[in-house]
Amino acid sequence: MSVSLLFEPAPDAVYGFPNARQLARVDSPHQRIEVWDTPQLGRLFTLDGQPMTSAGDEFIYHECMTHPAALAHPAPRAALVLGGGDGGAAKQLLRYASIERIVVAELDDEVVRLTREHLPDVHGGAFEDPRVELVIGDAAKYVARCVAQHAALAPGEMPMPCDLFDLVVFDLTPPDSPAAGLYTPAFFADLKRILAPQAALSLHLGSPYFHAARVTALLANLQQAFAIVRPLAAYVPLYGSLWMMAIASDTLDPASLAEPELAARLVQRGLHGLRFYDAALHAALFAAPHAVRDKLGRFLKPSP
Structure with a gap:
């Protein structure tokens, strides 16, 4: 029916x-x-x-949540996806030959099972790739275990490079859900302890029209934790609105990358067949419309 x-x-x-x-x-x-x-x-x-x-537009969201940050990094090796049980973020990150390890920390194994069965175009078989490690359980507890392991290192002992993450993707339910604790300054501080020196995280913020208060609060929390915070936005039909995301880092600034450099990196890294993101679109993702700047002005760089 x-x-x-x-x-x-x-x-x-x-x-x-x-x-x-x-x-x-x-x-x-x-x-x-x-x-x-x-x-x-x-x-x-x-x-x-x-x-x-959705199978019909997931590429918009997942390409924006992964490639602007990954292309800003010189050569990402390890990535952590918080949530992401549909496999869409992992599928995009697997496009990078430099990637050696992707950890997908998904709370609910039923999400993985159902999307594996019903949404094959979204995951593209990502969980079958040996570089992907699926961890079922609370993502916050997974991060806490990683932090504890690092804290147990002897003085002067450095973690292996693969034990630090170059990229983190918050592919979680929104902050008004059980995932609320992962959008806090305290969690960002924990997360920074397992980030490599050149690292970036990306997360979705919500609609500036429907969730302006939430978006501003999340941007404020990110700016407390990271030196560089760059909001970006794309219209996602499934979400019924322009949808805001952000990339945060202490060292990488994806908004500063010019189109020729991005085009060269896309070729060098063999990123063919993307359905939404490309070098020409990149700057537009970081350029907010007037209506959005009116709502979130103090968090957004003014237009030239």
Whole structure:
């Protein structure tokens, strides 16, 4: 039976997709997971009624969450994906020949199982790659274990390079969910203890129209923890809005990369076949519209 699949991004807003058909539902110990088929975006899944990933537009979100940060890095070797049980972020990071290890720390094994079965175009078999390590459990506890291991090193003893992460992708549910504790200054401080000297993290912030207060709070927390914070945005149909993300680092500034340099890096790193991101689009991702600058002005660099 077909139904209208509706989402409420804010108390006074609603959007959705008519003629949707439910393919699967699981009430796991952590959340309600539903897989839907829609005429507009193909198959998608939701967590507790909130949209997560669709086959029809996941490349927009996942390419923006990975490539601007990864291309700013000289040669990323190790990446940590917090959440990411659909495999979309890992699939993009596997494009880099320099990548030796990707840890996907996903809370719910049912998310992995259902998306593996129903959304093969999203993960592209990423979990079958030997460079990908899937860790089921609380991502905050995984980071805490890594921090404890580093703290146990003898004085002067350095962790192996693969024990530090060059890239971190927050592919989590929003801050108004059980993942709230991972968006805090305290967690960012813990995370920095397992970052390599040249490292960057990317995370999604929300819609500047539906979640302005949340976006500003997250940017403020990031700016407390990192020297460089660069917001970027792209329209994601599944989320019904312009969707803001950010890249944070103490050393890397993705917004400073010029188009010729980016084009050269894309070729050098063999990044062919991307469906949304390219060198020409890069600067536009970091250029906020007037309406967004009005809402978030003190966090955004003014336009020239």
